[in-house]
Amino acid sequence: MSTKILLIVALAITVALSQHIVSESSRCLCQRVRARIVGNPSDIKNMEIFPPSNSCEDLEIIVNMNNGEQYCLDPKVKRIKEIIKKLRLKRSTTKDN
Template sequence: MKTVAALLVFISLAFVAIEGQRAPGIQRCLCRGPGVKIVNPKLIEKVEIHPASPSCGHLEVVVLLKNGARRRCLNPESVFTQNIIRMIANKNRSAQ
């Protein structure tokens, strides 16, 4: 009886450990591919910055455009995107 109880405890602990791990290769990122390097700044309505997380392993920068509410993914490594991130960070610092 003790062996069965110990086995059940071991199996339940194994399920908990496995359930908390992310499946390799499966990511739920918003952007596919590297994204565009530049967008006309006059067309940008909103900027969303999604940091790396367990569901997506890299930084994502998504802009919502005024014309038709299209979403575009920006390449986070481009100079244009780095400038946008810097401007948002500076604006947040000055607001505090």
């Protein structure tokens, strides 16, 4: 009887630990973020915005430069929020036309 209980407890602990490891592993694209746009804005090829998802709970903003470099912006910075708002407004007005 005690062997069965130990086996069940060991199994429960293993499942709990594996759930913790899965929830801690983030598949976010951005490991580090910057607070501002780096370089000349005319050198920006495009910006990609990824909303929170099952694989990453963060809003991610990736800036792709014409020279192939890319970096991530911090979506919590006020200036970055303003840029995103302007992009969304611009996108919604172009969709309407």
